Amino acid sequence: MSLYRNSAWFLKGVTEFTRNAFLSASKRFVEKDLEVSVAGRSFMITGANSGIGKATAMAIAKRGGTIHMVCRNKDKAEEARADIVKETGNKEVYVHILDLSETKKVWEFAEGFKRKYKSLNVLINNAGAIMSQRDLNAEGLEKSFATNVLGVYILTKSLIPLLEKSVDPRVITVSSGGMLVQKLRTGNLQSERGRYDGTMVYAQHKRQQVVMTEQLAKTHTNIHFSVMHPGWVDTPAVANAMPDFHQSMKDSLRTPEQGADTVVWLSVSEAAVKNPSGRFYQDRKMVSTHLPLAWTHSSPLEEQKLMSVLEDLAKTFQSH
Numbered sequence: 001m002s003l004y005r006n007s008a009w010f011l012k013g014v015t016e017f018t019r020n021a022f023l024s025a026s027k028r029f030v031e032k033d034l035e036v037s038v039a040g041r042s043f044m045i046t047g048a049n050s051g052i053g054k055a056t057a058m059a060i061a062k063r064g065g066t067i068h069m070v071c072r073n074k075d076k077a078e079e080a081r082a083d084i085v086k087e088t089g090n091k092e093v094y095v096h097i098l099d100l101s102e103t104k105k106v107w108e109f110a111e112g113f114k115r116k117y118k119s120l121n122v123l124i125n126n127a128g129a130i131m132s133q134r135d136l137n138a139e140g141l142e143k144s145f146a147t148n149v150l151g152v153y154i155l156t157k158s159l160i161p162l163l164e165k166s167v168d169p170r171v172i173t174v175s176s177g178g179m180l181v182q183k184l185r186t187g188n189l190q191s192e193r194g195r196y197d198g199t200m201v202y203a204q205h206k207r208q209q210v211v212m213t214e215q216l217a218k219t220h221t222n223i224h225f226s227v228m229h230p231g232w233v234d235t236p237a238v239a240n241a242m243p244d245f246h247q248s249m250k251d252s253l254r255t256p257e258q259g260a261d262t263v264v265w266l267s268v269s270e271a272a273v274k275n276p277s278g279r280f281y282q283d284r285k286m287v288s289t290h291l292p293l294a295w296t297h298s299s300p301l302e303e304q305k306l307m308s309v310l311e312d313l314a315k316t317f318q319s320h
Helices: 003-016 019-028 051-062 074-088 103-116 143-164 177-181 198-219 236-241 243-252 256-268 300-316
Strands: 042-046 066-071 093-097 122-125 170-174 224-229 279-282
Touching: 003 177, 019 256, 042 051, 051 066, 051 074, 051 256, 066 074, 074 093, 103 143, 122 143, 122 256, 143 170, 143 198, 143 300, 170 198, 170 256, 177 198, 198 224, 198 300, 224 256, 256 279
Parallel strands: 042 066, 042 122, 066 093, 122 170, 170 224, 224 279
Antiparallel strands: none
């Protein structure tokens, strides 16, 4: 990462990603956008037991939506479900246990979900992982890539037939502003070469999610795809993965509810789907996926290569 990119990103973060920046941006929000009932619509949210995922589930449950919480830890998921039901009075909240780093199980889960449920209106890809060191899953894939990229791809692609059968289908992926410092690189997807820097690997994966969203929007035109940056948010994941950043910025970090605001807006508002599919959002508005003069644009060939690699990998885990 260049010094320029690093500096430009931090300056942008201080002015746009903080709690105060959210409060400033929220002055232009249209309140009635979220004054909706989504009763009868179903929402799948990965990583829904804490942080942005739980705040999203809570906000949608308050509006009557059926919630499918996809979580790794059963105890934490059940505890979060109890909180959501108690606070919202909505009992249509279901827990599904899945570790997105276990690639074959992601496909098996999606196939099982399609057999059991007749519709899914909204998929929210929120779960993510920042690893402190390179580690492999049971299939021999680098764990953070398996979780952040391949798992998201397989879950989304497998659920597309169900989404397409449902009314007003949407897919929202929670990315990160960290991707702004990364240019798409498909030559080292498993992080096998060079020193492993978990934060930069995560940022690269978030760039890959943006590209994935843009490409899926082109091929599945009857689903509204979007990808978003929640800002700098005070969540357990941030505290654990980036303790120094969390400590130095904690008074400026957004609440999980503030971080979830745009996810909820993209999930339930009529205004969101009036915008083109495949775009990147921050504080309820479409924004650029690149910093000025940062040279992070990728070629169509490189973007197609990413999708081809993901499709080939996905096929190897599908049983027939």
